[in-house]
Amino acid sequence: MYELWIVITAALMAVSCALVGSLLILRRMAMLGDAISHSVLLGIVISYLLFETLALPALLLGALLAGLVTAWLSTAISQHSIIQPDASLGLVFIWMFALALVLIALFADHIHLDHHHIVFGEMAFLPFERWQWFGYDLGPRAFWTALVLLILNLSIIVFAFDRLQLTSFAPSFAISLGISATVWHYGLVSLVSITAVAAFDLMGSILVVAFLVIPGATAYLLSQRLKAMLWIASLYAIAAVILGFGLAWWLDTALSAAMAVMSGVLLIITLGILKMRAYIQGYQVNQSKS
Amino acid sequence: MNSTPIDLLKLKDFGVRLNHKEILTPLSLTLAAKQKIAIIGPNGAGKSTLLKALMGIVPSQGQADFWGQKLTRVQQRIAYIPQREEVDWNFPINAYELVLMGRQGQLRFWQRPTSQDRKLATENIERVGLSDLMKEPISYLSGGQKQRLFIARALCQQADLLLMDEPFAGVDQTSETLIFKLFDELITQGKTLICVHHDLARIPQHFDWVVQLNHGLIASGPVKESFTAANLAKTFPHFWPGISPQPEALTQ
Numbered sequence: 001m002y003e004l005w006i007v008i009t010a011a012l013m014a015v016s017c018a019l020v021g022s023l024l025i026l027r028r029m030a031m032l033g034d035a036i037s038h039s040v041l042l043g044i045v046i047s048y049l050l051f052e053t054l055a056l057p058a059l060l061l062g063a064l065l066a067g068l069v070t071a072w073l074s075t076a077i078s079q080h081s082i083i084q085p086d087a088s089l090g091l092v093f094i095w096m097f098a099l100a101l102v103l104i105a106l107f108a109d110h111i112h113l114d115h116h117h118i119v120f121g122e123m124a125f126l127p128f129e130r131w132q133w134f135g136y137d138l139g140p141r142a143f144w145t146a147l148v149l150l151i152l153n154l155s156i157i158v159f160a161f162d163r164l165q166l167t168s169f170a171p172s173f174a175i176s177l178g179i180s181a182t183v184w185h186y187g188l189v190s191l192v193s194i195t196a197v198a199a200f201d202l203m204g205s206i207l208v209v210a211f212l213v214i215p216g217a218t219a220y221l222l223s224q225r226l227k228a229m230l231w232i233a234s235l236y237a238i239a240a241v242i243l244g245f246g247l248a249w250w251l252d253t254a255l256s257a258a259m260a261v262m263s264g265v266l267l268i269i270t271l272g273i274l275k276m277r278a279y280i281q282g283y284q285v286n287q288s289k290s
Numbered sequence: 291m292n293s294t295p296i297d298l299l300k301l302k303d304f305g306v307r308l309n310h311k312e313i314l315t316p317l318s319l320t321l322a323a324k325q326k327i328a329i330i331g332p333n334g335a336g337k338s339t340l341l342k343a344l345m346g347i348v349p350s351q352g353q354a355d356f357w358g359q360k361l362t363r364v365q366q367r368i369a370y371i372p373q374r375e376e377v378d379w380n381f382p383i384n385a386y387e388l389v390l391m392g393r394q395g396q397l398r399f400w401q402r403p404t405s406q407d408r409k410l411a412t413e414n415i416e417r418v419g420l421s422d423l424m425k426e427p428i429s430y431l432s433g434g435q436k437q438r439l440f441i442a443r444a445l446c447q448q449a450d451l452l453l454m455d456e457p458f459a460g461v462d463q464t465s466e467t468l469i470f471k472l473f474d475e476l477i478t479q480g481k482t483l484i485c486v487h488h489d490l491a492r493i494p495q496h497f498d499w500v501v502q503l504n505h506g507l508i509a510s511g512p513v514k515e516s517f518t519a520a521n522l523a524k525t526f527p528h529f530w531p532g533i534s535p536q537p538e539a540l541t542q
Contacts, residue, residue: 026381080309163399166391169381176345176370177395223382224427
């Protein structure tokens with residue numbers, strides 16, 4: 001049961017990351033997850049300084065604002081200068097991360113920010129932090145966080161599927177229809193920020209960034225329709241969680257790192273199969289011609 | 291051309307400045323409805339920017355009125371066809387889904403296309419001769435087919451005015467003939483077409499009105515009066531002298 005809670009919770013988180021990550025890839029914003037994973041620290045520090053708590057709602061608010069500021073500031077810099085969007089994103093997130101470190105050193109040196117925890121998460125310990133309700137044990141708290149997060153992501157993607165598809169594919173055309181591409185852009189950034197910060201605590205930054213990018217990128221190789229891409233990305237994310245858990249158990253290593261590694265292995269295998277298929281098809285065509 | 295033209299579009303000092311740089315020199319002009327209008331000019335004249343600014347895609351200065359009203363009040367009566375390379379053709383959607391996007395302006399974000407919307411999409415794909423490719427991923431289509439698909443999406447909007455940015459770029463002879471035939475059908479249905487166009491040789495045969503830009507408005511008038519060697523020489527100074535074809539040859 002202990003292992004099952006870990007796998008189920010990680011799978012729920014992984015699917016959330018894969019869903020929003022797929023949309024980021026289609027918008028050529030895949031590195032936004034990486035950027036948010038750094039700049040979010042500034043949001044966390046500022047919300048701690050304002051509210052003097054490390055409770056999840058305050059952190060979520062701080063992270064949401066940090067995510068929005070990252071996206072807004074990097075867009076503003078690239079629009080008002082000749083700096084390319086990727087460079088402006090790179091400079092904004094690292095600047096926000098550095099500013100967070102300065103603020104911690106100045107005002108919050110006593111906060112317990114465990115570097116190992118931030119990078120790898122505390123997945124192995126998640127079954128121990130339980131949620132009690134009138135004396136009933138409802139299971140690990142992280143499981144409920146992951147479930148709510150997935151329901152939030154799924155609801156928004158299902159309800160606004162057509163708009164997300166349109167504004168990802170052709171933002172200019174969307175504007176010509178009177179639909180604000182900017183609102184949907186920042187809506188998605190908000191969703192990524194919320195997803196990232198809720199997932200960080202459990203998975204650590206490595207796995208969040210991996211699940212925001214790799215399952216979506218793998219699904220992009222295989223999909224001819226957006227709905228299929230979202231399904232395939234979700235299945236790849238779940239497969240990476242299960243195989244990663246097996247790898248970590250076998251090698252007695254960090255769960256998050258093992259899951260991230262398996263996610264990459266699945267991408268390489270998929271790419272290899274596709275290349276081989278293309279080679280065989282090309283060979284067959286040449287054979288039939290000669 | 292209509293003998294009693296209705297003012298479709300009225301521009302007053304309409305221009306675009308981005309990052310302190312003038313992208314479209316302010317211009318004033320009036321265009322009448324129910325005709326095929328070509329916008330011509332050299333690269334960098336601001337033709338595409340003019341269409342984008344009219345649709346609110348890039349910020350603009352000055353005044354633009356459609357049928358005497360601001361864009362936001364009449365947005366659903368106007369369809370915009372961007373240049374083909376402006377979208378990611380590897381995006382995972384099929385031809386039918388792309389055309390159905392034309393109905394999005396009529397729907398709230400939580401609403402799904404109705405059976406009527408779906409019927410319109412199917413009819414318009416058939417109208418541009420792509421019904422066989424309806425379920426194909428857009429990455430499988432040729433340049434001409436992609437352009438026809440864009441036109442089908444615009445038709446799906448059931449707009450009265452179509453703004454098209456180089457709809458003939460990279461299009462083969464079959465697609466070009468089909469698109470011009472479609473233009474004639476749309477005019478008989480009372481639509482207006484404004485088209486950024488590069489092939490000057492086609493202007494006299496296929497368009498009623500021509501707007502000539504080169505760092506500001508050079509001329510705007512009926513093709514027979516305005517598409518003259520003198521105006522072309524001002525619009526395309528590089529034609530003059532010595533480079534063929536000469537403006538006189540194009541206007542004959």
